[in-house]
Amino acid sequence: MSVAEIDSATTAVRAALVGIAPDLPESVHACVFNLVHDEDLETDVALVVMILAYDDWDDATELACEQASDLAWSALSSLGIIADVLCRTQVEHDAVRDGEHWLALDDNC
Amino acid sequence: MQSATANIGLRWMTTADEFLKAAETLAHGDTEGHRRRAESTAYYAAFHCVIEAGVLLIFNEPEAQRRARTWFEHSAMKTVAAAFSNAPQRPSDGSNDDVMARFYERLTAWRQQVKKYDLQNPPSADVQKLAGIFVALQRRRHAADYFAPVGEPQSVPRTTALQKVKDARRFCKLVSECESQSDGDFVQLVSEMMRASVKSPRQ
Numbered sequence: 001m002s003v004a005e006i007d008s009a010t011t012a013v014r015a016a017l018v019g020i021a022p023d024l025p026e027s028v029h030a031c032v033f034n035l036v037h038d039e040d041l042e043t044d045v046a047l048v049v050m051i052l053a054y055d056d057w058d059d060a061t062e063l064a065c066e067q068a069s070d071l072a073w074s075a076l077s078s079l080g081i082i083a084d085v086l087c088r089t090q091v092e093h094d095a096v097r098d099g100e101h102w103l104a105l106d107d108n109c
Numbered sequence: 110m111q112s113a114t115a116n117i118g119l120r121w122m123t124t125a126d127e128f129l130k131a132a133e134t135l136a137h138g139d140t141e142g143h144r145r146r147a148e149s150t151a152y153y154a155a156f157h158c159v160i161e162a163g164v165l166l167i168f169n170e171p172e173a174q175r176r177a178r179t180w181f182e183h184s185a186m187k188t189v190a191a192a193f194s195n196a197p198q199r200p201s202d203g204s205n206d207d208v209m210a211r212f213y214e215r216l217t218a219w220r221q222q223v224k225k226y227d228l229q230n231p232p233s234a235d236v237q238k239l240a241g242i243f244v245a246l247q248r249r250r251h252a253a254d255y256f257a258p259v260g261e262p263q264s265v266p267r268t269t270a271l272q273k274v275k276d277a278r279r280f281c282k283l284v285s286e287c288e289s290q291s292d293g294d295f296v297q298l299v300s301e302m303m304r305a306s307v308k309s310p311r312q
Contacts, residue, residue: 041191092266
């Protein structure tokens, strides 16, 4: 992909993820993403970190993560991009984020 | 909460059941090693689900089923799953001209992408969904077992490990529903996975 294509796709992914934010469960926050090109698949894949607020991993937490994944999948699927959603807690994300490369979706990330 | 010993209760999923239980136990483990093995094992549960269900729908003879189970190749399966997953879904009735024009544009591009497969129309939403889950699970499995590709995380927090086990369980339920309904799109997905596997060099 050319730089222009990457920029265009990144902008579209960001807009799609910002667009689903109001529909996410209350306990979920779409935080950061990264767009990669999967050479095997010849397809773009968006990795999206969803931050979950929870005390115990229970049915409600599972459902919140699943709903957030589905929303991201639907929004990105319409762009021809495969979603790879990663649910984390804020503590988990803060512990590893320095060693990772992400694009923030808002000022809180 | 699904307990670690909960059985998804599917007659043909003994191995998948066992792998799901193991993955859940590993996801609760204290070390990064446990959690990476959880992600990997979750994928293998999904791998067994799709094969077990698929060969039962495609072959009648037990010997043919036994042989077919050994034919599947991970990379080929992922490529086919991605093609199915990437299909555009028809917009709802009454969508405006711009939306329909974008849909037809994507449909044309998708048909070009999948022309090597025996696939004319986008698969059902359920089959598209399970294909997408399969791709994501296999990508995470590869990162967990080897090295994460550039731009992708290597670390597997507990929440992510638990999520992937849940995704694998959900995948197996979708597969089970497709199998019980003899879903034509699902049969086509597995058939194409098998065909692509036989064509590709085993890794």
